[in-house]
Amino acid sequence: MNPSPPRLAQDQDFVETHFVVVDFEGTTPTGHPPEPIEVAALGVQHVPGRGPVPSGFAFMSFISPPAHAPLTSADTAQTGITQADLSGAPPARTVLRRLDEVLPEDPVLLVAHHAPVEANILYAYRTACPRLARTRIVDTRLLAKHLLPDLPAYSLDALLAHHGIPQPPRRHRAMDDGMVTAELFHRLLTAAARPRAITSLTDLVRLASRTPRAVQPIQLELS
Template sequence: MTGTRLMRLAEDPAFQETHFIAIDFEGTTPKGTPPEPIEVAALGIEHMPGRGPVVSGFQFQSLIRPPEHAPVTARDTAQTGITAADVAHAPDAATVLHDLDQALPGRPRVLVAHHAPVEAGFIYRHRDHCPRLAYTRLICTRRLARCVWPGLPAYGLDALLAHAGIPQPANRHRAMDDVAVTAALFRHLVTEAARNRTLTTLADLVRAAGVQPRAAAATQLELS
């Protein structure tokens, strides 16, 4: 309608109330079976009036002992720096994901991950131990970047960090370092989208970059 002011993303009540939780898993690479988590980290992001999206006080990090059928291999160690000895006495995935699930903020929340279907897979396979996580929608920063910066030659995390001018973390492929730069990239993308009015509501953000939790999709199939 002529004369109607387009709302800014920061003015959307749903966006203001949402606690975004950046999450990252590191995993094993077994042959013939899905990967198993060996580390997880999560970091909160929330809207602050006058400052935009900032890191909140929520933080979680833990190593995870994988099952015997999916041990840490030399390939995994080369990728992450995590050794079999590092995780030998760590709690198992059921314990860690239960603890993370219990620690989640109670307010409306959305998960954020760079390649969200991968994180969604880890969560879904352990959904019995983390039901709140399992039914929480995800935002994929890879998809969000395609919306905000169409036409880039590559949308991998390293390429997007370079494009955004975000320094590489000291320990790339460790969960907390990766989740910290994923959070920084998300904040940068949301700020850019708000500035150019690419997105004006949380609903816009979900439509552009949302990933439905696999647990919710499975439930819908069971009911249909």
């Protein structure tokens, strides 16, 4: 009789990893990449018999956007964030340096939904947050596409509805979106564990993350 495949919860690398869900809210200035106006980070770790649950690590801050990317009425309509909220807030470089400094000890992996948004912001500010910029981000959107290939849509709202996860009270606020992303991550890993579709941290990283740009080799152009 062939032995059954190992379970994800038995993989020591997975058990020891501190996952940190990260979410940005931002402005979208014409002709420029998005600039963050709020960030939240929420720690998640595996607990035997409970799966990945909040670890107690949490970080949240408003961020003052640069002059070329001011808060607009459309941004406020979507997020509920007002100019008064941002008054006196530190710039992104200061906030992300602070988050980089308080990030849990390794091994750490980041988690985000549609991770290129978070990855691009972290890369843009990589000199202020080198550790964050070099840390892989597990993308719950990629994970869902692997585990649930027949869904019609993979937006956060669509996946929350599919899993019966209630909309957060303040959708499009960083901590609220981070909390439901953490719950979605939990549900997806539970779904992966039942047929043992993912049995190790190596599988999870291979299937649902990409190498951060900050650790990719620089391509030199020939003149």
